[in-house]
Every structure is written in structure tokens, then in C-alpha cells.
Amino acid sequence: MWAILLLPFAGSLAAALLPTTSRNAAALLAGAIALLCVGSLAMLYPAVAGGDAIRSELEWMPAFGLDLLIRLDGLTWVFAFLVLAIGFLVVLYARYYMATEDPVPRFFSFLLAFMGSMLGLVLSGNLIQLVFFWELTSLFSFLLIGYWHHNESARSGARIALLVTAAGGMCLLVGVLLIGRIVGSYDLDAVLAAADRIKGSALYLPALIFILIGAFTKSAQFPFHFWLPHAMGAPTPVSAYLHSATMVKAGIFVLIRLWPVLAGTDAWYLIVTTTGLATLLVGAWAAIFQQDLKGLLAYSTISHLGLITLLLGLGSPLAAVAAIFHTLNHATFKASLFMAVGIVDHETGTRDLRRLSGLYRFMPFTATLAMVAAAAMAGVPLLNGFLSKEMFLAEALENHRGTIIDEALPFIATTALALSVLYSVRFIHQGFFGPAPTGLPREPHEAPFWMRLPVEVLVLACLVVGIMPSVTIGPFLHMAVESVLGDATPRYSLAIWHGFTRPLALSVAALIFGGVGYAIFRDRLNAFTAVPLMGRLKGRRSFEVVLALIVSGARRLLALTGTGKLQPQLRLLVIIACLAGLLPFLRYGYEPGDRPGVLVDPGFALIWLVGCLCAIGAAWQAKFHRYAALILMAGAGLASCVSFVWLSAPDLALTQLLVEGVTTVLLLLGLRWLPQRHPEMLPRTRRLSPYRLRRGFDLGIAIAAGAGIALLSYAVMTRPLPNSIAGFFLENAYPGGGGKNVVNVILVDFRAFDTLGEITVLATVGLTVFSLLRRFRPAVESVRAPEQQRVQNAFDDRSEGREVGDTRADYLAIPRIIMQWLSPVILVFAVYLLVRGHDLPGGGFAAGVTMTLALLLQYMAFGTRGVEARLRVRPMSWVGLGLLIAVATGAGAWLFGYPFLTSAFGYADILVIGKVPLASALLFDVGVFLVVIGATALILTVLAHQSIRTPLTRPRSDAEPEAGEL
């Protein structure tokens, strides 16, 4: 059973992977899957026919009482069969309908997924699961309706359908949650057994309303019906599927499924009956004025759905039988009608009733098929539509509640049916009879055999059911009805002839009125472009007004409460952080602790005096003197670097020092692209302007933040260290991790998973920088060569015997040699740092940055072009390799049966060097090393490359300023 459910989804995935041109393969796949599912469903029939429900559970979230549950009973079986069988016919039809230039595999992929979701919906044995699949059908119908996404009407139709049905799905979820609250379980069997409890509960009314909104939106009931006609932008096979067996029937299915527990109350009767009645009339009325064949069918679908809803609303068991029966009949004749319209559209190039006529001459088969199906829709005897219509009329004549609706129902029903006859006759007569059409986009001719076959099968079903109902549909209908009504199943008769009864009289009256009405009004109907009495776009227009209101309301709310400006946001953030830091001081007071401090060294104090001045200077100068600010910032960094050395953190000092260098180079590279800024550009005012006020305020915030954190850190530092996990690391670093440098052991062994995450971040940043700069467009004024180069070139130009670029070539002539000779030394040093890292300060991070610095020196000495002519700089491969090594080292532990990233260590005797400790953590550190080099080198070289790229606006002559000379 799970296979039936999973197959369509698997097929959808497979179809999505097919090349876009393989339409036969995709169609074959889709057809085979549909057929396979039909077959396996048929094999389950004997088990279901007995009247029991088959259940199959998979534990999902037992703590919440949520299991994945498939439940197959009579009703479900019939619906599932409908979904799959009509799905198969639609696939067959679509194979010949879709044009070769469409990406057909995608179509079948969506169709299969939609089929699967619909199947999941009917097979759900759990209400939450049902809602889940319900939403999936909304989603995939959106994709199907919008399949021709180059078409504006298809896109907007898809959007409307999604918004309406997904909003309905939300309501359904709320309703289902309320039901779950009443019953205490979402299991369908438990819910169905608790009918009295649900109807007696105080939550009954809200639950009912929410569920009904969900069902009504899905099955296009008034006033939510407007999405269905707009969904016409879909390819016709999709319309055929959505309007017959799926989508709109999902709402009906939920109504039928929950009928035993929800129906029968006054609220149910009033809401559902009036909605059904309104939909029946509105749909039928609008259908007769449609000029588009698909529009006519869409409104007729709405009208028939209204009829089914009305029957369900009546609340009597016999009406429920009629509703189920009509659902099946409607599915068959509506699918075949849509397919016939699709053929007409396909062969003539238009669906406009006013342009079509006399097609019988050109396509007799299709015309005959359409006629039979339309007759079924109109309720002509000997066809399936007639039978359920008779049942409907019989119910309409019954007195249910003694309300005014009851009194009026026979008349309204007859009127609606007469309208239905009218539009059916109009559809057939105008389309297929009369003079030959003129001026069609295409010369009409008969459709190919395989395209007609699905229609033939469906029309045959209409006929067979209509002529021999009790033999053909009888057992299935009985099975479905019994699974819904249980013991309350009424006696009903499927005979064609009940004698001269009142329903028959009404039926005949409807046929006559409809026919006569057409004869009288046929010419006038063609003149309408909008439906009289109700503006054609009313539903859609109000929908869009509501949508626009929501959007503008959200905008206004955002404008009221938010700001798009960064400064106020940051200001707020800092203020809140300060207040949060202040809170414990206010509650517990402030006093420094009594831990004996480390004696102040005057050198240390002096260093920080300079460091603090640097920091303040950087803050002072960052606006107009970027270069000075940068150097001052690096000064503050060096002060913190020195304090790391002083205070027993050699690893930190090393890394900080190296990173300091790289950061400075990075920012220097960036400086070139920033706009120039001079103090003169600012309006000088001595007055207390808002600008000065704001600066003062910010200064206050900054001082408060600084003072707060200083007091806080002093309070912490003067208190003794509580017991932490540090002791464990210190004790186990050597015995457990094989390294004496505890910091490094923590990084590559104890907390290696964190480090893996961190190098991944680093790699991601590198790649992000790379991709951001690939399409970098510098500001216009930054494009020229830097001033220094222009001066040099001008000098070359003036001087005798010098070529332009000579001075530049001589630049840094002596340092260049030093840099060149230094590089191998630095490389060796980097490797040394890497290898010794496990026992002494060093490690992958520091070694990686060192390596990058060596590379940087090369770039500075020889320029970007010079280096890359001689060296293959491939930072991206290094990043990839590093990540691979790190992950592979971690995964290697699995081979020995240990968890991810467990490390091993031992000693190896290497010739000359002697006994060397070897830990698998070293390999991991090599990965870290490679990622660090790769990422930092990637960032720096990509930034450097911006200078040698030639933007389109820039003349070729003064190009090529090299990165090294910035």
C-alpha cells in the first residue's frame, strides 16, 4: 500500500531528471506508474469490498500521537481509483496534446507528484497527514496551472489558485486541530467514532466553520469560486484532471469523509445548503454567458460542485448517496468534456464559441463523443448524469427541515438544471452544428486515434453506467456509501425507470425549458462579453483589492515600526546590550573581587597606553584619513598581541600577529576603491545642529559601553576561577590526545567538530567573496590608475630614453630581491609551525596564515601578473582539498569503529629527524592549514585581481596598475 503512495512521487523525481526533449520516455514512465498503481489498487479491492478498512501504520511522532497512517476503505478506494484511472487517461491524452517545444518531462513530473499528493490525501488515515497532502495538492496544482509560465494569465491564475486554496488549507488545519482537541486524537477511526462528542462540543461551531472554509475554497464554492475559471490558463489535460477527479474533489472528499461527524446539525444545514445553492445558481448562470469553451466548462464545474455540496448539506443519508454518486458521474463526464474541448482547441486553434460552428463535418468522432458527454452533463436519460440528477430531484422534493429553503428547493433545482441543459445544448449546437466555420486559425480535422481513446473510454463509462447502473457502478457505489454511512445506509435504487414520478416530471421540465431557452436566446447569448447581474471579475477584483490592502498594510506597519537605516538599528542594539549589562549591577551592586592580582608591569601599562591612544586615534581619523586609521588600528591589534604573549597565550599571540598582517593588506587593497573624502566637503556649522547632537549622543553610548565592559571584566578578573572543564583538558591533552600544546589539542582533537565548522565558514566566506567580486563594478571615479602611477608614467613620458612603465618596473627593486629570497624561508617556517603545533605553539591556523603571507610577499614583489605567470595559484582547489582532508580524517575513525573525528596517535621513527609524534589529528590540522591558506589567499588575490581587470568604460592605455604597488 505504501508502494502505491510512493510510486507517483518516485516517478515524479525520475521524470524531473529526464532530458527536456524526451517526451515519449516521460509519458511512458508516467503512464506505466499510473497503470501500475491502478493495478495494485484493483488487487486490494477484494479486501476492501468486505466493508472493512485496511490500515497500515508507520510510527512517526508517537509522543504527539502522530503516526503515518494509510487507511483504505470503500470511499477511499473509489476515490483513489478515480484519481489513478483518470490520471492514466490524462497522461495518455497529454502525450498527444502537449506540443513538442514544451518541456514535457517537467509536465509529467508535476502531474505525477500531483497525482501522488491527491492519492495521499484520500488515503490518509490521520487528519494532520490529510492536511499535509492537501497543501501538497495546492502546491502542485499551482505548478501545473502555471506550467506555461511565459503566459501571463497562466501565472496569475496559478497565483490566485495557490493563494485561495492555501489560505483555505490553513483554515482546514485550524479546524482539524480543533477536532483533534475535541476527540483527543487525529486518527480518522477515532474521529469517526466520536461523532456525538464532536457535535456536542462547544468547539463544534468554530471547527465546523474552519473546515468548511477549507473545503469550500478547494472545491470552488461561492464566494471562493473565482479561482477555478482563472485556472483555465493551465494546459487542457491539467484542467481535465483538476476539474474531474482531483483538486476540486478534494474539498468534496473532506466533506464526505467528515459527513458522519459534522453533518446533521442546524449550523451544517444552513451553511452548507445555502453555499451549495448559491454556487449551483451562480455557476450555472455564469456558464451560459461564457464564450470560451473552457470557461463554460469551468463554470459548469462550479455549478455541479454546488449541487454536490447542496446534497451533502441536506444531511439525509439518501442525499449523501446522491452526492457520492454524482461526484463519480461528474468526474467521468467532465474529464471527457475537457478532453474534447482540448481536441477542438488543438485542431482548430480557438475555443471561442462565437467563431466555432459546424465542426461535426470535420471531426465526427469527437463531436459524437462530446455530444454524449454533454448530454450526460445535461442529465439526459440513459446516461450516468441522469441517474444522479434524478436522485437529486427526489431529495429536493423531500422536506428536510421545514425551512424556506426546503420550500423553494424544487423550483431552484429545476431552474438550475434548466440552465445546465441550456449551456450544454449551446456548447454542442454552436460548436458542432450549423454552417462550416470560417477564418479559423487552423484547418480542422479529426484528432489522432490515441488522443481520442481516453475520451472514448470515459464516454463509454458514462453510457454503460447510465444504461446498466446496478451491474456496473452498483457494487462500488454501495461500498463507498457503506463506508461513510455505516449502519445508516439507506435503501436506494439505481434503476433507470421508477415510473412516472415527480422527479421525472421536473427533469423533463428542465430539459424542455433548457432547450426552449436556448432556441429563444441563442443569438443574444453570443453578444455578451460579461455575465449580466454579476460583474464577471467581481470575485477576482475583490480578491485583488484585499491582497493589495494586506500588502500596503504590512508596508505601513513596517514603516511605522521598523527602519531601513543601519545606524538607528545598531544604536538600539548597543543601547539594549548596555542596559542588559547594567541590570545585574543594579540588582546585586558592584564590587571588585578579592583574587590576588598579577603585579602591574610598567612595560605592560606603557604598551596599553600606546594601544589605547591608537584605538582612540583610529576612531578619530577613520572618516577622513583612512590610511592613518588603518595603521592606528593595527597598532591597537599589536598591543593586544603583546598582551597575549605576556599573559601566557603564545598561540593566540602568534595567530593574532599573522592575521594582523593579512588584515592590513586586505584593507589596503580595498582602500583604492573607496571614494575620496575631505573635511572641506562637510558644511561647517558652529550651531547645535541635529548632526552634532547625534554625534554627542553616540559618544555617550560609546563611553557607556566601554565603561560598562571595563567594569565587568575587572569584576570577573578579580574573582577566582570557578571549576571549569579546563582541568579535564589539561590532564587529558597528553594521555588522551598525544599533544603537549593543550590549545591545539582542543582545536584539533577535543573540539575538532567545532573547528571543522569554523573552517567551513572560512571556506564559505572565501567563495562568497570570490562570487561577489566576479561581477564587481567599481565606481567611476575609482577606475583611473592611482595618482602615484600617473605621476610615474608622466615622468617616464617626459624623460628622454624612458618608456612609460619603466619607473614602475624599477619600483621596489631591492626589497623585491629580499622578498623573493625570503619566501622559501617563510615556507619552511610555515611547515615547521604546522608540524610542531601539536606540542608547541603553532598549528594549522597560524601555519596557514604564514603561508599566505609568503604568497603575499611574492605578489607585492612581482605584481599579480608576474606571480601568476610563474606559479599556479589555485586557492579554490586548496580550500576543497583541505575540507576533504579534514572530513576524510574524521570519517577515517569510522573504519575502526569509532565515532566521527576520533583521533589516534603514535610515534614514528623517521631517519635523521628521529622519533616524531604522529597523530591523526595532525592530518586534520593539515586540512585546517590548507583551508586557511586557500581561503585567505582566495580573498586577497581576488581583491587584487580587481586592479588588473579592465572595466568596459576604461581606456586600455592606463590599465594594468598592479596589486603590489598600492
Place this chain on the structure above:
Amino acid sequence: MEAVLAIAIGVLTASGVWLILRPRTFQVIIGLSLVSYAVNLFIYAMGRLRVDAPALTGAEQAGAASLSDPVPQALVLTAIVISFAMTALMLVVLLAARGLTGTDHVDGEDGE
């Protein structure tokens, strides 16, 4: 020492916060770097200050209590490298924004 370091952290924070509240992107970058120095020192200081006691153990197991706390150090070590990466990212974003909007104001438009 504790007082000196505390004041240093305070000054770094104050300068950094002042800068990140400024309207120019370059100021914000320098400010973030200063704040990250302060934060790194602060985290490191949570392991208390010790002189001449780097967290290097030997096979002979010197008393663990006499060494500095390695946990904040390990945290800060990666933080240093990551903060470099974040600075680089910010810089590139600001360059791209500058190219796109024609200004180096943090909001992409000159409001001052």
C-alpha cells in the same frame, strides 16, 4: 595588570562602538575590528590572567592548576581567524555596495 587590561578592553570597546555608529562603511569596518579585539581580550580574560604559564603540558604532568586556562584561548584562536574572514566579507560587500549605489554611506544613500 587586571586594571590595565580592563581599561584597555573598555577603550577598545568605546572606540569600536563609536565607529560602528558612524555613517561611513569604512568607519564601520574599522569599528568592528576594534570591537573584535576587545571581545577577544574579554573572552581570554575570562580564563583569568597568568604570567609565564602557557598551557603546554609535558609527559611528566606538571600540576594542571598552575597552567593558564586553555579553553578561552582555543575559542579566541578560531575567533581571530573568523573575524578576519568577516572583515574581508564586509569589505567586499562595502565595495560592491559602493559600486552599485555610488556612495559609501551604510544605507546606500547619502542622508547626512
